[in-house]
Amino acid sequence: MPKHIVRLLMLIGGALALGLAAKWYFTDPSFYRYGFYRADSVAEIAAQGPAFKTARYCESCHAERLAQWSAANHKTVTCETCHGAAQDHPQKKAKLPIPADAVKLCTLCHEAIAGRPRAQPQVVVAQHAGAQQCVACHNPHAPKLAGVVAKVSGDVAAGGKKHAASCASCHGANAISPNDTWPNLAGQNAAYLVRILAAYKSGAQTDVMMSPMAKTLSDAEIQDLAAYYAGLSCKAPPGAPAAGDAAAGKLLAKNCAGCHGETGVTRNAAWPHIAGQKSVYLANTLKAFRAGLRKDPMMAGVARGLSDADIANLAAFYAAQSCGPATETRKTQ
């Protein structure tokens, strides 16, 4: 073989050997172990720390909250869906955010928009609760409100007798109160009456007049009375002119409409009708909620921001409303 060819082949062989040696040297030891990739990278990816820690992690400190949440209808929404990734909480991040703007957060799921499945509870935001924050009425950990509707199975005739014997002297023979300070009972939601009388009886709610009266009532009598009042006509003679401005009250009432209806006739039996109710009674009740004398998680939040003038205006507005439609809705129930 000519000399120059031998030299050339040696040179090519040397370059090849050098190339192979370089490849052997520079290739990661784990490359080719399972295929054309670096096997160690699998372990590296698997070693990353998770940011979202799951509800079980939250439970170790917040067991009470978790118990309430896991029993209610938001149980499919995990802690971190609303509060964000737990990650370094509580070691580095002492507090996870409690969403400041509940409307913005809640409407992500509950605003009525095209494409959302029908089973998803949705509201038209502009018509639902005005500028009110969702959490004023709904507990975010147990948001359903209808759970508090009491069962009513009373005897109307027995209730009528009991009314005449014990209640009529203050609340009026037809359960239409003779003055502006005591409430009308005629046409009121029976479930609401049961709940409120039971609260007076148990002491959960107190009133100088009502507490001793309610303590003498048996559970059956409470049921009878509620059934009797619910069946009466709420038509009442107009009371004395109210102190507040009904027009101003109408604007404020938008915040109440979500629960009590636009004119104070509610659709949920757990809540009272307030249309055509006595104005002084309404004002006193709101003030009692504001002061914390009457305890209700929803009303406490709503009444907190009201001034005396606001309360007077609201009372004037609702006192002037017709309680009429209430009879119709009750029939359909």
Place this chain on the structure above:
Amino acid sequence: MKGERISSLVARRAFLRKIGGAAAAAGAVAATGIPGVMRKAAAKSEPAATQESFPTPDYDWTKHRWAFGVDATKCIGCLRCVEACKRENHVPLDAHHFNTWVERYVYLEGENRARVDSQADPVNIAASGSQGEYRFANRYQDAHVEKAFFVPKLCNQCTYPPCVQVCPTGATYKGKDGVVLIDQSYCIGCRYCVHACPYGARWFNEARGVTQKCYWCYHRITKGMQPACVEVCPVGARIFGDRNDKQSPISLFIHNNRVQVLKPETGNEPNVFYVGIDKEVR
């Protein structure tokens, strides 16, 4: 003429001599680095099977076959999954980079084709208030909507992934448990894979110079957790599990529903199974 030939011969010899010198020098350099080479050799000759379960002591990737389900009839388009994914996987908080995203298909009365938008649509960004938050705007409230639905999308972890086929460096590969992973230290940022994916599941991280995509939260599933999007979904529209386990959520989902995959004609055999989508979804 002859003089010219001789001079070119001389030049060639000089060149060859230089090359020989360079080879010798390289050999000498390699020889001085012998301890390093020995260490390398020791690392390479280590038996690969010392570790019984791979990649972690608690997780053996030969024992799992992961799959993902999407029930579009349940999705409410709240985008909690998109936000959670970004936080979990350090995806840039802007409107252009997503491991997973949600599309909205809206058929208006009298129109034959769906109007499609996602959380990255300018109208939806305006409704959310920033690029770091996500919300579907109520943009069809005054229109006559005939039909509308949401479709979450993510990497399909195809059985025959075209992205892996085109990667020149072995930076992306399909693991034995079915997840297509990216070795970010081997990615050279050529973006062949971004173009090869028929689903648009891959995106390029300009800041880091590497390609990223959904990997079913591999760091979570290897620890026995669910992917972050599945974890935060409030309505159970995302289903994840092991197909080797016949009682896992995904096995039951596939068993109990008529499922379909996106673009079956590509032959990629995707592993994300959909329920409740129609032909416009690809």
